[in-house]
Amino acid sequence: MITRCFLKYKFPTHLKIPNAYIRTASTNASGSQQIFKTNLFKSNHQQYNFSSNSELGLCLAGSIAVGTSLYLINLIHSDAPQEPADLAVISFEELQKHNTIDDCWIAVHGKVYNVTEFLKVHPGGAPRILRFAGNDATKGFSSMHGPGYLERYLGEHCLGSIMDLPVISKKKKKKTKKSSFNDKESHSNHHALTKIAFRKKSKKQKLTEEEKEEQERLKYAENKPPLGTILSINDFEYVAKKILPPMKINYFNSGSDDELTLRENRRALSRIFFRPRCLIDVSKATTSTSILGVQTSAPFYIGSITGSELIQSEGETLITKAAIKEDIIHIIPQESGVSLDDITHPDHGLFYQYKFKSREEVEDAPKLFAEIEKQMPQVKAIFLNSHAVGPGNIEKGSKTLINLNSKDDEVSKILKYKLEEETTSAPLTWNDFEKIRKSTNVPIIIKGLQRKEDIVKACELGFQGVIISNDDGRQLDSSLSTIEILYQTRQLMNKKQLSDKKDFELFVEGGFRRGSDILKALCLGAKPGLGRGILYSEVYGQEGVEKAIRILKNEILRDMKLLGVNNVDELNENFLDTSSLDFRFNVNGGHDDLYNKNYTPMLAPRFKKT
Known part of the structure; x- marks a missing residue:
């Protein structure tokens, strides 16, 4: 049988x-x-x-x-599959006509699907699909989805079969000049198409300022520094800023309004100083630790990142593979375009972040999480996003879209769609979160609290942890930096004698770029997470993400030895001088050359051309 x-x-x-x-x-x-x-x-x-x-x-x-x-x-x-008699045959020419958000067809495994409506409910967001609008999406689909995905979600959207998809031979591929900034990973369609457009343009025809900037960006992309010369997270960010299109880099690095909180996340870290111990044997120092009971090779995690597919088509899959290889925890976002069982390893603990987009989802959440607990034991924690009203006013990102030329209209629609997706969220209350917490034994962590009183309340209510986060400066501008909120929280927890509570863990995100930044958070009692820093390393593919993780590991180990500690558990507030936080004193008047070099200023409105 x-x-x-x-x-x-x-x-x-x-x-x-x-x-x-x-x-x-x-x-x-x-x-x-x-x-x-x-x-x-x-x-x-x-x-x-x-x-x-x-x-x-x-x-x-x-x-x-x-x-x-x-x-x-x-x-x-x-052994002899037969096509239904009524299945239409669609030409490649017809497929190419349907290549917009409002009319989107794709081909997968020789079938054509109308995914216009599916764009609105795709778990990974519309941009992942729109990259292949009016074209063959088989390669991108297969790299991120199992064979059952089509049957589950797209069966009713099948329009017919396609027989005349263009095939590029390996020989032609070798002769084609490399047009992407990715080493061995999938390439950027925008990059390749833009380069072709420049080739077609007559040499006698004068280039616009925007075209000159794009031409310069393409040169940077073709000649990016070797991975071996990248020595810090700041280096990755610098390269990414040079080779990614402005619309993408400004989507990633934008904060809300005047970006005061975005910059303050970095500046506040520079107000904390170390007090190293000397004459300590640190020959056996190690960065290994545990997060929510899951063993990890280093005391930081990769935060939930949205938009990673705009750099590499594999998106979270690529990041997760690198995290598993380096034994680092990665929080998988709900918006990931692939199912959890497709991108996780059975022996590697998984953290899952969920964002509610309707009251119906909030009401059904206990049932969902109970099933996750039952069916997926590798899910060790569920992070619930408390940013109920979406991000703040992302002015820089909006101005970037406004300033785009007509040739970039479709790309701008994709990014506009992503910004609108981020603002879609359901109203949430403490009662909702408590109901969910009681429905499962999987630890429930609240992400996005920004007041010491709220964080202590979560601890007293029995939640297993909190991520202190202002969404990397994308929430309410002029809010406190996350490291300062952490500092205030520790003081209040010490006062209430909650600091030694074993079943409650603190996490913090926002502005972390160095191993020394990570140690400052650890001394204040929280495990830090990195998002943008890891995102920028994607321009070098999976190898780049792995390199970024190793850079941070090496910095942490070196600085632990210089601080005079052998393991993460030894770190505490006695290793810090936090007096500058009280009156917000900044080194060099807050002037940070490394940060300022990578910072993108706010764009100004453009005058009409005369």
Whole structure:
């Protein structure tokens, strides 16, 4: 007997509980495949009563016989698959016409799908699909999705088959001049198309200022520094700023309003000074520690990053692979374009971040998280985003979109779509979070608290942790820096005798670039997370992300030895001088050459051309 049990996980934007079912299949006379599913998680189970063991055995025997027959029939027909007679044939020329947000078709494995409506509910966001609008998306799809994804989400959107997709031979690929800034990773379509446009332009025709800037960017992209010459996270950011299109880099590095909080996240770290111990044997120093009970090789984590697919098509998959290889924890965002079981390793602990987009999702969350706990033991913690009203006024990003030329209209639509997605969120209260916390044994961590009183309240209510975060300066401008909130929180927790509470952990995000920054947070009792710094390293592909992680590990270990400690547990406030935080004194008047070199100033409105 041959049987198969399929356990499938679904994490779309609208909450759907993971489905577990036994599946059998047969093929009817017309050649269409019929799928028979027995759901294992139906709420209204039918009860069957057997009067004797013989009746039960007879029933089981019959089920086995039918199941085996159906499987063998399906196996025979699978050797010679037949297309349904009514399946239309669509030309590549027709496919290319449907390449916008409002009318989007893609081809996957020889089939054409209308994904215009699916863009609105795609778990990974519309931009991941729009990169392939009007074109073949098979390579990008296969790198991020399992074979069952099409059946689950796009089956009803299939328009027909396509036979004339262009094929580029390996020989032609070798002759084609390299047009991407990625080493061995997938390339940027925007980069390649822009370069072709410049080739077509007559040499006698004068280039506009924007075209000159784009031409210069392409030269930087083709001649980026070797990875071996990158020695810090600041170096990655500098290279990314040179080779990424302005619309992308400004989406990543923008803060809200005047970006005071964005800059303050960095400046506040420079107000904290070390008090090193000397004459200490640090020959056995190690950076290994644990986060929420999960062992990790270093005391920091990679935060939930949105928009990583704008740099590399693999997005979170690439980052997760690098994190697993370097034994670092990565928080997987709900917006990830792939299912959790596709991008995680069974032996590697997973943290999952969820953002509610409707009250329906909030109400259904306890049921979802209970199923996650039951079906995915590798999920060690769930992070809930408390930024209920979305980001603040991202003025720099908006001005970038306004200033784009008409040739970039479709790209600007993608980024505009992402900004709108970020503002979509459901209203949340403490009661909602408490209800969710009580529904599962998986630790629930609240992300985005910015008041010491709220953080202490979360601790007293029984939550297992809090991420102190202002969304890297994208929330309310003029809010306190996250490191200063952490400092104030530790003082209040010490006063309330909560600092030694073993079942509550603090995390902090915002402005961390160096191993020394990470140590300052650790001394104040919190594990820090990095987002943008890791994101910029993606311009070198997975190798770049791995290099960024190793740079931070080496900096932490070196600075731990210089500080006079052997392990993370030894770090505490006695190693810091925080007096400058009280009156906000900045070194050199707050002038930070490394930071200022990478900072993008606010754009000014453009005058009409005369």
